[in-house]
Amino acid sequence: MERSVVFAGFGGQGLLFTGQVLARAAIKDGLEVFWIPSYGPEMRGGTASCTVIVGDEPIGSPVVDEFDAAVVMNLPSLRKFGPLVAPGGLVILNSSLLGDHGCGRSDVDEMRLPCTELAARGGDDKLVSVVALGALVAHLGWVTRESIGAALREMAGRKRPEVVDADLGAFAAGLEAGDVGRAA
Amino acid sequence: MAPRQEIEIGLRRTEAELEAGRRARVLMKGNEAIAEAAIQAGCDAYFGYPITPQAELLEWMARRMPEVGRVFVQAESELGAINMALGAAATGARVMVSSSSPGISLMAEAMSYMAGSGTPMVLVNVMRAGPGLGGIGPSQSDYFQATKGHGHGDYRVPVLAPASIGEAMKLMATAFELAERYRTPVMLVADGILGQAMEPVELRFRTPERQAFDWALTGAAGRPARIVKSLDLDPEVLERRNLALQQKYREIARHETRWEGWQLADAEFAIVAYGTAARVARSAIARAREKGMKVGLFRPITLWPFPERELARMSRQLHGILTVELSSGQMIEDVRLAVEGRCPVAFHGRMGGLVPTPDEVLGALKALRGRVERTRTTTSHDPATEHHPGDASANGTGVRTGARRRGRG
Incomplete structure (x- = not known):
């Protein structure tokens, strides 16, 4: 079985990083995974996205017909990827930037998160994508929380050990928000 | 929000399998994995010029080749890179170049010279969409070029086409092996997706054994001089050389065809x-x-x-x-x-x-x-x-x- 998620927003919001955290966590959980960034011209326009496909067998197609989940951090990403989420799928919206905008669909779960505020609570308001990853993992459980924590320590710790705590804080804030969203 | 059923993936694995998977695999980007596999296969010298979507391959080489005491040159152009590579390969060194479609077109002339002079070399093409400068998205539109085209003259080069990053790593060693066994350029073709994507790979590499070359330009002190060239103005001699090439291609076709069902x-x-x-x-x-x-x-x-x-x-x-x-x-x-x-x-x-x-x-x-x-x-x-x-x-x-x-x- 394969599951796919797209992380999309502005360059600098940590979307490619966060996708890699998920990919590394999947490996730690013994899963197969495929990470592919959009490297096309849209990247030069300031938007960035990556797709992560997780599965229990070697990943087939690197392109998917529809996503099981989407993390959207800005309006262009919402417009582009909102319609591409499978019915019954999950859309995590950064309401700090998107305000009241939504994907306008009744056939998907829409989770609105004030990612900037939640990230600030974790210690660094820039870590919006890590917040969203927390909510994603809380809601879908494709990988374990422990593996995400370990992957964050590895990846953030490699270059900037001083931000590891903030990353873990942002992830915890996202997890909490996701758990609440799940129970609601 | 409605509660959502957790997706049960990975549950079929035993604890031992999970542990083995965790230990053995790392997440690697295609371009970087190909570059590292080339280094581990014993690549002595790399020459290149940056182009999307293979730039990370060159960047990896720029960092790693000096680390392991080997040669890295960012040339002034693709033409410069391939001709430096041709010179290095003529000395019997294990040599590699990489580029993406438009850059490979620029290298085509030298490929014909390598085929003609029997110079081993590995070329990696991380294909992007053409024609012309085209775009930077993934493509397989260089199939004709790789299998039938590039330079002039009656020649072929083995073309390897991996479908995953792990397979690309394995095939790098194969590419050097074929190049040296048959004294021919060998191409490995990926596309922008394989170059840009990351997948879990095992860090297992193979270094093909070094052969003693009786043709390599290693300095003629104490032995007759050797010449590596493609020029032969005598039609009879040139036809014989072509016949020998065709014989080599038949041998490659007989022994080196690979596919998977x-x-x-x-x-x-x-x-x-x-x-x-x-x-x-x-x-x-x-x-x-x-x-x-x-x-x-x-x-x-x-x-x-x-x-x-x-x-x-x-x-x-x-x-x-x-x-x-x-x-x-x-x-x-x-x-x-x-x-x-x-x-x-x-x-x-x-x-x-x-x-x-x-x-x-x-x-x-x-x-x-x-x-x-x-x-x-x-x-x-x-x-x-x-x-x-x-x-x-x-x-x-x-x-x-x-x-x-x-x-x-």
Whole structure:
């Protein structure tokens, strides 16, 4: 079985990083995974996205017909990827930037998160994508929380050990928000 | 919000399997994995010039080659890079260059010289969409170039086409081995997706054994001088050299053809696809099988030599073949030559940097099946005779299907 998620927003919001955290966590959980960034011209326009496909067998197609989940951090990403989420799928919206905008669909779960505020609570308001990853993992459980924590320590710790705590804080804030969203 | 069922993936694995997987695998980017595999295969010298989507390969080499005491040169252009590489390879060094489509075109002249002079070399093409500068999206539109084109003259080069990052790493060692065994340039073709993506890979490498070359320019002190060249103005001599080359190509075709089959044993239809397209095909086949269609995958790993005998054999059991490529249809010509009209051969592809989705390919499969069934019920003719190169329903459907579905992004 394969599951796919797209992380999309502005360059600098940590979307490619966060996708890699998920990919590394999947490996730690013994899963197969495929990470592919959009490297096309849209990247030069300031938007960035990556797709992560997780599965229990070697990943087939690197392109998917529809996503099981989407993390959207800005309006262009919402417009582009909102319609591409499978019915019954999950859309995590950064309401700090998107305000009241939504994907306008009744056939998907829409989770609105004030990612900037939640990230600030974790210690660094820039870590919006890590917040969203927390909510994603809380809601879908494709990988374990422990593996995400370990992957964050590895990846953030490699270059900037001083931000590891903030990353873990942002992830915890996202997890909490996701758990609440799940129970609601 | 409605509670959502947790997805149970990975539960089939034992604790030991999980532990082994955790230990052995790391996440690596295709371009970087190819570069590291080349280093571990003993690459002595790398020459390159940056181009998307293979830039990380050059960047990895720039950092790692000096670390291991080897040669890295960022040349002034692709022409500079390939000709420096030609000079280095003539000394018997294990040499590699990499680029993406437009850069490979610039290197084409030197490939002909290498083929003519019997100089081993590995070239990696992380293909992007053309023609011309085209775009930077993934593509397989250099199939003709890789298997039949590049430079002038009667020559071929082995072309390896991995479908995953792990396979690309393994094939790097194979590429150096073939280059030295047959004294020929060898190409490895990936596409932008394989170059840019990350996958878990095992850090297991192979270093092909070094051979003693009796042709390499290593300094003539104490022995007769050697000459590495492609020029021969005597037609008789040049024909003999060409005959020897052709003999070498027959040998390569006999011994070095590689391909992989999947779900072919009971298949009535097959998709022929390589690289990234083969992965899309695999997903489409899994969906087709869920719907009861007996479909398999025939995946050439060497594009030249093309696995024509194997595909010819397979085509005898098939009702139809669908070729899927990230191009307007290039490999399909070799598929048709191998199949020799034994069954209909249809096509589906995307261009410009777009990749067909599994559902698109599934749609093309169903269209092929429908066509075969109609032919079988409306005529007693062999379906193969219904099909010729100008037959739009056989050739063009795929591309047009693609255009119609473009709105899906």
